[in-house]
Amino acid sequence: MEVVKNPIALIRMTNRFVTMLQPLREKLTDFDLLQKIKEVLGSIALPSLDDHYEAIESLLNLQQFYDLKPVGLVTGKIFTTDTGVPLDANHALEIGNYAMTKKMYTLALPWFWIVISMKLPEKNFVDNVTKNIAALIQQHDSDYDTHLSKGLFYFEEKLANNLFSRTMRDVKMDLYHGIRLPGHESYESEITYYNLLNVCNGRDFVTECDRKHLFCTFDTKKHPYFKINSVKLEILSWDPYVVLLHKAIPTEFFEYTWGTTVSLSIVNSTVPKSSLRLEKSGTPLEKAVQKSISPRNGVTHRIHPSPNKVRFTDEQVGMDLIKKMEMLTGLNIRGNGSDPFVVNSYIHGNPVGIHVDHLYGHNDELMAIRGHRLASTIIYMTDVEIGGGTAFPSLGFSAKAAAGSMLFWYGAHTNGDIDFRTAHEGCYAALGLRWVGVKFIRQWDNFMRKKCSPKRNQWLLD
Numbered sequence: 001m002e003v004v005k006n007p008i009a010l011i012r013m014t015n016r017f018v019t020m021l022q023p024l025r026e027k028l029t030d031f032d033l034l035q036k037i038k039e040v041l042g043s044i045a046l047p048s049l050d051d052h053y054e055a056i057e058s059l060l061n062l063q064q065f066y067d068l069k070p071v072g073l074v075t076g077k078i079f080t081t082d083t084g085v086p087l088d089a090n091h092a093l094e095i096g097n098y099a100m101t102k103k104m105y106t107l108a109l110p111w112f113w114i115v116i117s118m119k120l121p122e123k124n125f126v127d128n129v130t131k132n133i134a135a136l137i138q139q140h141d142s143d144y145d146t147h148l149s150k151g152l153f154y155f156e157e158k159l160a161n162n163l164f165s166r167t168m169r170d171v172k173m174d175l176y177h178g179i180r181l182p183g184h185e186s187y188e189s190e191i192t193y194y195n196l197l198n199v200c201n202g203r204d205f206v207t208e209c210d211r212k213h214l215f216c217t218f219d220t221k222k223h224p225y226f227k228i229n230s231v232k233l234e235i236l237s238w239d240p241y242v243v244l245l246h247k248a249i250p251t252e253f254f255e256y257t258w259g260t261t262v263s264l265s266i267v268n269s270t271v272p273k274s275s276l277r278l279e280k281s282g283t284p285l286e287k288a289v290q291k292s293i294s295p296r297n298g299v300t301h302r303i304h305p306s307p308n309k310v311r312f313t314d315e316q317v318g319m320d321l322i323k324k325m326e327m328l329t330g331l332n333i334r335g336n337g338s339d340p341f342v343v344n345s346y347i348h349g350n351p352v353g354i355h356v357d358h359l360y361g362h363n364d365e366l367m368a369i370r371g372h373r374l375a376s377t378i379i380y381m382t383d384v385e386i387g388g389g390t391a392f393p394s395l396g397f398s399a400k401a402a403a404g405s406m407l408f409w410y411g412a413h414t415n416g417d418i419d420f421r422t423a424h425e426g427c428y429a430a431l432g433l434r435w436v437g438v439k440f441i442r443q444w445d446n447f448m449r450k451k452c453s454p455k456r457n458q459w460l461l462d
Helices: 007-027 031-041 049-066 089-101 105-117 123-147 168-176 190-200 251-266 319-329
Strands: 216-219 231-237 242-246 308-312 341-346 373-380 390-392 397-399 406-410 429-431 434-442
Touching: 007 049, 007 089, 049 089, 049 105, 049 190, 049 429, 089 105, 089 123, 105 123, 168 190, 190 390, 190 397, 231 397, 251 319, 319 373, 319 406
Parallel strands: none
Antiparallel strands: 216 231, 231 242, 242 406, 308 341, 341 434, 373 406, 373 434, 390 397
8 A cells, every 4th residue: 555655666666577577577487387377376366567567657747746856756755755765767767758648748858858867877778768759849849830729748849849838737726817718618618727727826806805704613503512511613715615624534433434445445356346346235235436537528638537436324333423414514415415425436537527416417317306416515434645545726825634633614505506616626646545435415305404695695604
């Protein structure tokens, strides 16, 4: 697990399996020994070449998302954190070449530069890298006129004119900073994507007028229990209402969901999931797993949709947790009051896409019984060393991930209509694993639970 937490270590590990273990097995001539090795390894899901490429893509996604510098990554540093796992010239060249094949010009070029700066004694090695740089410049400039407007990995100028031109990533982050879009554009637009980068990189844009009304306090009013055990509540936004409840959920509340999800993640893909069952309920795992597929037209400038999803009933996660969530939100969650508890696990740099949780545009069979999704909760199940929070690019801020904290917001207006301003996405986990438990709270069981504000479409808050 420690290896998987570190995207640099992940590349080195998968590289070893692909470049060392597989060739070694192919060279074995002892048939009996080879059969024994196959028997031992047959039940283990060893990293494949595809896994290695996915590890490289994850690091490239992080490089793009956080503007990570290869000069630091090759020494094992992610920002200022020293992971103690460096990369050598062969690793750097492989990453650069892979980025080049995907036409990720702004990501590939720094890797080639860093290889040259390593001052390797092999002249042929350096000559090949120099040829790669020349090919990159030619290919980038050839594609520049036709692809610049929609390309994510281009420089502002042709490289033949300026080899040290700014990246379009930096240009557009500055250009779009603070622009808030209405309706569908709140999660479909290129502008929102670059504001996601802004917010996750610490460039929030909450107005001073709004900021002066935000605060953090120890709340004792939500439930009588909190008078003797107060909860730390941080108001992130009043309209729409978004709050972060710090360390509100003891981690032992979700030990079962954590263990089951981890087990599912490491199951060999050759083992039929129908043969495995959740420990407490007997539910086949294939029915518990839900693919991340959205019918909406989301942004398309990503490499992979991602998370592993496992669904749990209220009984499986434990009614103590459900009751605690009801106390914290002041809403009905049991029964038809919410959807099943879903645990999402994310690998580095794998996005789910900017989205809203409301069921707008979905053909949901439970709509008549439960109504729209009224509110959302995210329980952070892990501490993430770097990244891993939840960003609201239309609101201009992000919430920090910390194990046991719960993020809560209303994703609908009082009449049930979608509030597009709550479009959100997780900031990529650059170091550490992002595991979250998600609960969507429904409309009808909470119809009389909250009073409406005198202001149109606003909630009357405690």
